[in-house]
Amino acid sequence: xxxxxxxxxxxxxxxxxxxxxxxxxxxxxxxxxxxxxxxxxxxxxxxxxxxxxxxxxxxxxxxxxxxxxxxxxxxxxxxxxxxxxxxxxxxxxxxx
Amino acid sequence: xxxxxxxxxxxxxxxxxxxxxxxxxxxxxxxxxxxxxxxxxxxxxxxxxxxxxxxxxxxxxxxxxxxxxxxxxxxxxxxxxxxxxxxxxxxxxxxxxxxxxxxxxxxxxxxxxxxxxxxxxxxxxxxxxxxxxxxxxxxxxxxxxxxxxxxxxxxxxxxxxxxxxxxxxxxxxxxxxxxxxxxxxxxxxxxxxxxxxxxxxxxxxxxxxxxxxxxxxxxxxxxxxxxxxxxxxxxxxxxxxxxxxxxxxxxxxxxxxxxxxxxxxxxxxxxxxxxxxxxxxxxxxxxxxxxxxxxxxxxxxxxxxxxxxxxxxxxxxxxxxxxxxxxxxxxxxxxxxxxxxxxxxxxxxxxxxxxxxxxxxxxxxxxxxxxxxxxxxxxxxxxxxxxxxxxxxxxxxxxxxxxxxxxxxxxxxxxxxxxxxxxxxxxxxxxxxxxxxxxxxxxxxxxxxxxxxxxxxxxxxxxxxxxxxxxxxxxxxx
Numbered sequence: 001x002x003x004x005x006x007x008x009x010x011x012x013x014x015x016x017x018x019x020x021x022x023x024x025x026x027x028x029x030x031x032x033x034x035x036x037x038x039x040x041x042x043x044x045x046x047x048x049x050x051x052x053x054x055x056x057x058x059x060x061x062x063x064x065x066x067x068x069x070x071x072x073x074x075x076x077x078x079x080x081x082x083x084x085x086x087x088x089x090x091x092x093x094x095x096x
Numbered sequence: 097x098x099x100x101x102x103x104x105x106x107x108x109x110x111x112x113x114x115x116x117x118x119x120x121x122x123x124x125x126x127x128x129x130x131x132x133x134x135x136x137x138x139x140x141x142x143x144x145x146x147x148x149x150x151x152x153x154x155x156x157x158x159x160x161x162x163x164x165x166x167x168x169x170x171x172x173x174x175x176x177x178x179x180x181x182x183x184x185x186x187x188x189x190x191x192x193x194x195x196x197x198x199x200x201x202x203x204x205x206x207x208x209x210x211x212x213x214x215x216x217x218x219x220x221x222x223x224x225x226x227x228x229x230x231x232x233x234x235x236x237x238x239x240x241x242x243x244x245x246x247x248x249x250x251x252x253x254x255x256x257x258x259x260x261x262x263x264x265x266x267x268x269x270x271x272x273x274x275x276x277x278x279x280x281x282x283x284x285x286x287x288x289x290x291x292x293x294x295x296x297x298x299x300x301x302x303x304x305x306x307x308x309x310x311x312x313x314x315x316x317x318x319x320x321x322x323x324x325x326x327x328x329x330x331x332x333x334x335x336x337x338x339x340x341x342x343x344x345x346x347x348x349x350x351x352x353x354x355x356x357x358x359x360x361x362x363x364x365x366x367x368x369x370x371x372x373x374x375x376x377x378x379x380x381x382x383x384x385x386x387x388x389x390x391x392x393x394x395x396x397x398x399x400x401x402x403x404x405x406x407x408x409x410x411x412x413x414x415x416x417x418x419x420x421x422x423x424x425x426x427x428x429x430x431x432x433x434x435x436x437x438x439x440x441x442x443x444x445x446x447x448x449x450x451x452x453x454x455x456x457x458x459x460x461x462x463x464x465x466x467x468x469x470x471x472x473x474x475x476x477x478x479x480x481x482x483x484x485x486x487x488x489x490x491x492x493x494x495x496x497x498x499x500x501x502x503x504x505x506x507x508x509x510x511x512x513x514x515x516x517x518x519x520x521x522x523x524x525x526x527x528x529x530x531x532x533x534x535x536x537x538x539x540x541x542x543x544x545x546x547x548x549x550x551x552x553x554x555x556x557x558x559x560x561x562x563x564x565x566x567x568x569x570x571x572x573x574x
Contacts, residue, residue, distance in 0.1 A: 027570065027573050027574055028570060028574075030565075030566035030567070030569040030570045030573075031566055031567060031570050032566070033562045033563055033565060033566025033569075034559045034560060034562050034563025034564075034566060035559070035563075036562075037558065037559050037562040037563075038555060038556070038559035038562075041340055041550075041555055041558070041559075042550065042555065044337060045337050045340060045341070045547070045548040045550050046547050046548070046550065047432075047433060047436070047545055047546065047547055048426040048432065048547075050432055050433065050436040050545055051424075051432050051435050051436050052414075052435045052436055052437075052438040052439070054413065054414075054438075054475045054478065054479065055475070055478040055479050055481070055482040056482060057438065057439050058410060058411070058412070058413050058414075058439065058475075058479050059410075059411040059412060060408060060409060060410045060411060060479045060480075060483055061248075061408075061409040061411070062406045062407070062408060062409075062480075062483050062484075063249060063406065063407040063408075063409060064406060064407050065404065065405070065406040065487070066404070066405040066406065067403070067404055067487055068401070068402070068403040068404075069376070069400050069401075069402055069403075069490070070400060070401045071398050071399070071400050072399060072400065072401055073398075073399040074380070074396065074397070074398050074399065075377075075396065075397050075399060076396045077385065077394045077395075077396070078394060078395050078396075078397065079392060079393070079394050079395070080395075081395065081493070082377075082493050082494045083375060083376065083377040083397075083491075083493050083494040083495065083496050084496065085496040086493075086494035086495065086496050087495075087496055087497055088481065088484070088485065088488060088491075088494060088495040088496070088497065089481075089482070089485070090478075090481065091478050092474060092477070092478060093471055093474025093475045093477065093478050094475075094478075095416070095422065095424040095432070095435055095471075096424040096425070096426055096432050096435070
């Protein structure tokens, strides 16, 4: 049931945005209230997503930084909002 | 090792043992000669074999590689007794060890003022005290005592505390020793405790000798958060999550049952060299394209080749070193809860004294440095990646690192007991699955996190109600 509702909302948002992106699809958001409430409460009680953020919470110092930034190309007309494969905030060695 | 232009006669040559005439000259008896067993070194009549010396003319038409090859063969030929040179090795593969054991032997630890062994730990004052004469004293900072504040940039190779050395599998976990007060045999199971009271003379005996079983660490971070405060934080945590909590849990929950536990961790300083390169994008224009009915937003962006090279000094990276707590799998256990209450104020660690464990339990380390060195390097790389974020602000469309490398130049490992207030609840589900829920409070900072067993039927019902309300709202506003 939850998947069906989210599917309906997603479909509606696509069709609404193609109609000019006037935000009509936002009116369908309350259809997600059940799954959203479930996920919020489940996370609040079980905290499965919690972990030590070693990448931010560990003291560290950078010394002798050598930086290089060289412009080599301009892309035009891309609909992507981010660079493809962005990983500058990737965390690869978390315990979970 | 003889040089190519060394004198013809080696220092250890025996004049009476035959005269060498050049490379390969040996005293091999003829096929008909009677066999005389060799006389062993140290027996009467023993003669050292002749030393073979390569004459310098041999190298007249040789290259430097040939010379080195001859040197290598000579060095592999072995030395007669007493001829081996005294070699001082500048580098070695083994770790440099910081002696943190201080020669302590297990047994009585006495009050410096009255000699009593009845010593306790005052969490509020952070001081050890004598239960007999009330004398109080503070532990010595391990950072100062073991020079752990030496610059990380000067670290080379592997340095470990003597309490972090590899665990020898056959080393007994249950330690028995004689009470030095009355001579009675006392047994301590170091898996759970580091002290025991002598049944005969009532003295407290402590395990403070470092053994290769992971029980005695290099340092300890004493509790500073009192039990009353931990109980209050756990109670508040549960109170805000009671509505959907399992009914049985609510009936059985009592925050007073929280346990103070010293868990084993490794504290790691890393001196590394890191190199990264990739592509960053900076947005220069946003505009819309397409017909009136099919308009979409597109972007122009400059692409940059981005490279960063730097030395990374990671200070007190902290890793679990008890295998059962390090196994973090949110589908099978709630160890992530204990993981999430880090970091600790590890600069406040003190020299290990079993009396800090008085009234608390402890868990033995069962993981070696080698077992988690890869994880430490990986986490250091994560830290390095995040340290670079302030230098990437120009790239508002993000950066993709195509290549990354981290070379560990030096690292320093210290094992320590860190303090955790732990409440646990064992849930056996109706489908037979089991789950141990933890609520953990950092024994220093008070950071609290937990896992509460859920009454899933009640939560599904509430979600269904929310869904109905949401659907009605959608119909009304559409």
